[in-house]
Amino acid sequence: MSTLAITDAPVAATRHKQPPAPIPFRRILGVELRKMFDTRAGLWLMASIVILAVTATTAVILFAPDDALTYGSFASAIGIPMAVILPVIAILSVSSEWSQRTTLTTFTLVPSRSRSISAKAVLTVALGIVSMLVAMLIGAVGTVVGSAIAGVDRVWDAGPGVLSTIVLAQILGMLTGFMLGVLFRNTPAAVVGYFVYALVLPGIFVTLASVNTWFADNRGWLDVGYAQGALFEGGLSSQQWAQVLVTGIIWLVLPMAIGLRALLRSEIK
Amino acid sequence: MINVDSLTKTYGRFTALQDVSFTARPGRVTGFLGPNGAGKSTTMRVMVGLTPATSGSVTVAGRRFADLPNPGLEVGVLLDASAQHAGRTGREVLTIAVATMGLPRKRVEEMLSLVGLTPTEADRRVRDYSLGMRQRLGIATALAGDPDLLILDEPANGLDPAGIRWMRDLLRGFADRGGTVLLSSHLLGEIEVIADDIVVIGNGRIVAQGTKADLLAAAGTLVRCRDLAGLQHALAAAEVDFTPTPDAPDALRVDADPEVVGELACNYGLALAELRSADSAGLEAMFLELTADTQREGVAA
Ligand SMILES: Nc1ncnc2c1ncn2[C@@H]1O[C@H](COP(=O)(O)OP(=O)(O)OP(=O)(O)O)[C@@H](O)[C@H]1O
Ligand SMILES: [Mg+2]
Numbered sequence: 001m002s003t004l005a006i007t008d009a010p011v012a013a014t015r016h017k018q019p020p021a022p023i024p025f026r027r028i029l030g031v032e033l034r035k036m037f038d039t040r041a042g043l044w045l046m047a048s049i050v051i052l053a054v055t056a057t058t059a060v061i062l063f064a065p066d067d068a069l070t071y072g073s074f075a076s077a078i079g080i081p082m083a084v085i086l087p088v089i090a091i092l093s094v095s096s097e098w099s100q101r102t103t104l105t106t107f108t109l110v111p112s113r114s115r116s117i118s119a120k121a122v123l124t125v126a127l128g129i130v131s132m133l134v135a136m137l138i139g140a141v142g143t144v145v146g147s148a149i150a151g152v153d154r155v156w157d158a159g160p161g162v163l164s165t166i167v168l169a170q171i172l173g174m175l176t177g178f179m180l181g182v183l184f185r186n187t188p189a190a191v192v193g194y195f196v197y198a199l200v201l202p203g204i205f206v207t208l209a210s211v212n213t214w215f216a217d218n219r220g221w222l223d224v225g226y227a228q229g230a231l232f233e234g235g236l237s238s239q240q241w242a243q244v245l246v247t248g249i250i251w252l253v254l255p256m257a258i259g260l261r262a263l264l265r266s267e268i269k
Numbered sequence: 270m271i272n273v274d275s276l277t278k279t280y281g282r283f284t285a286l287q288d289v290s291f292t293a294r295p296g297r298v299t300g301f302l303g304p305n306g307a308g309k310s311t312t313m314r315v316m317v318g319l320t321p322a323t324s325g326s327v328t329v330a331g332r333r334f335a336d337l338p339n340p341g342l343e344v345g346v347l348l349d350a351s352a353q354h355a356g357r358t359g360r361e362v363l364t365i366a367v368a369t370m371g372l373p374r375k376r377v378e379e380m381l382s383l384v385g386l387t388p389t390e391a392d393r394r395v396r397d398y399s400l401g402m403r404q405r406l407g408i409a410t411a412l413a414g415d416p417d418l419l420i421l422d423e424p425a426n427g428l429d430p431a432g433i434r435w436m437r438d439l440l441r442g443f444a445d446r447g448g449t450v451l452l453s454s455h456l457l458g459e460i461e462v463i464a465d466d467i468v469v470i471g472n473g474r475i476v477a478q479g480t481k482a483d484l485l486a487a488a489g490t491l492v493r494c495r496d497l498a499g500l501q502h503a504l505a506a507a508e509v510d511f512t513p514t515p516d517a518p519d520a521l522r523v524d525a526d527p528e529v530v531g532e533l534a535c536n537y538g539l540a541l542a543e544l545r546s547a548d549s550a551g552l553e554a555m556f557l558e559l560t561a562d563t564q565r566e567g568v569a570a
Pocket of ligand 2: 309310311422
């Protein structure tokens with residue numbers, strides 16, 4: 001380390017006397033955005049969105065039969081890795097602050113915890129939308145290239161309607177990850193929580209539906225995965241929309257409210 | 270100015286802080302002294318709103334910390350130098366802090382050179398930092414906003430002797446320019462060389478507070494005499510309290526000014542081998558005594 005000198009140190013500058021202006025939300029957004037990309041792990045996570053989309057597209061071109069080289073196939077092939085990586089990014093945006101203990105600095109520089117967390121939520125949704133746009137673009141390139149290689153017609157069988165409900169489904173998945181990050185404030189616990197949501201719960205619901213006819217009839221109102229599954233098909237009936245809403249309140253809004261309440265009051269160490 | 274008013278914090282049935290009140294004044298370095306687990310860090314976390322208090326309140330510069338519009342510009346805080354993202358570079362950690370406060374980017378380089386982190390070191394990831402480098406980075410973050418107040422939890426932890434010396438001068442200069450400094454330590458020697466005021470906490474309660482001069486005076490006089498029995502007799506007759514000290518077999522620590530002890534010895538015709546104000550030895554004895562019931566070792570001098 002270099003030698004230390006305090007003689008003409010910048011702290012010796014004259015004391016500012018005006019009361020400082022409040023920190024604008026825009027600035028918090030900018031800082032939080034920077035924090036998503038400024039570690040190797042963060043950078044790779046973001047890069048993996050593109051890498052996975054390209055990999056899925058390439059896999060479809062290589063392995064799908066010629067008549068399946070349609071935009072719909074590309075869109076659903078890309079959707080699968082996205083449904084895993086995007087919620088993980090959302091989880092980490094919250095939980096890593098706690099796991100890395102950066103909350104100590106974050107919340108002393110911005111004491112209003114809700115502002116930091118809102119900024120993270122806004123960025124998570126924005127990132128979800130941008131990622132899905134990039135993914136759709138990569139899927140479109142895949143359709144053009146794939147059909148050209150196979151010498152078949154381009155088939156645009158996924159219209160704006162279904163594409164937008166797919167984006168919605170992915171955003172809901174991200175918000176679920178975000179909610180788990182808020183609820184657990186610990187990376188491993190939140191990731192395990194997400195796999196319970198994505199893998200264990202659906203299994204339980206399938207079993208329930210097979211043994212209980214009442215549940216089988218009303219499954220759409222309780223089984224969040226089942227209700228949101230319709231978003232990937234598109235063309236939802238108003239009952240299906242209502243089911244997306246009701247399951248969203250039970251499985252997303254409610255636990256999010258509990259988690260936020262705890263987060264705002266918890267002790268930061 | 271930091272004002273701590275009847276702070277109480279309980280964790281379940283455990284009382285970590287009980288009715289803690291003290292003030293850190295501008296232009297002075299206030300040392301917050303106490304053994305491990307006394308409640309220093311807890312008090313500081315409550316100050317900056319990271320730990321909710323059970324009752325009582327803290328104001329910094331007359332307001333609750335949470336009500337400060339841009340706290341980094343008014344209060345520099347260093348609670349735990351190890352609490353940084355391991356994957357960020359030192360420079361990045363500072364850049365984020367500086368950006369949050371809305372300061373120009375050049376502040377990052379200024380602060381790095383202030384705390385003696387070289388550009389190569391600044392580009393290293395925090396996971397590869399030594400404890401002392403983390404501490405310097407933490408101090409850089411605390412000072413970046415050119416605050417009027419500093420709250421530092423064990424800032425000397427991990428610093429080398431030159432670093433400790435440098436920090437002492439830095440905090441002295443900061444207070445001399447009118448700043449308020451509150452720093453904690455469990456090391457008396459560390460606090461003694463730098464603090465103007467001392468607040469001693471033990472077991473979640475304030476056990477002593479005052480200016481260093483007052484506390485030193487209260488620490489009494491150290492006296493050595495070959496005729497120890499005679500001296501003890503003379504002191505007892507004059508109803509002056511005294512205690513043996515572990516330093517020497519023929520020495521006593523007396524709760525009176527050296528002048529009083531000297532006159533007494535003269536009256537009794539006792540030849541003294543040494544007579545001086547007890548200073549740090551006395552302060553240390555007092556510190557151990559005051560916090561005796563909280564000492565893990567269970568013994569006091
Ligand atoms: N969340 C908690 N639950 C229970 N007890 C706690 C909690 N947080 C702190 N404590 C207790 O409060 C007491 C004060 O701890 P604190 O960290 O403030 O001590 P300290 O004075 O900073 O000690 P050190 O010199 O070791 O840093 C300790 O006994 C600690 O175990
Ligand atoms: Mg501590």
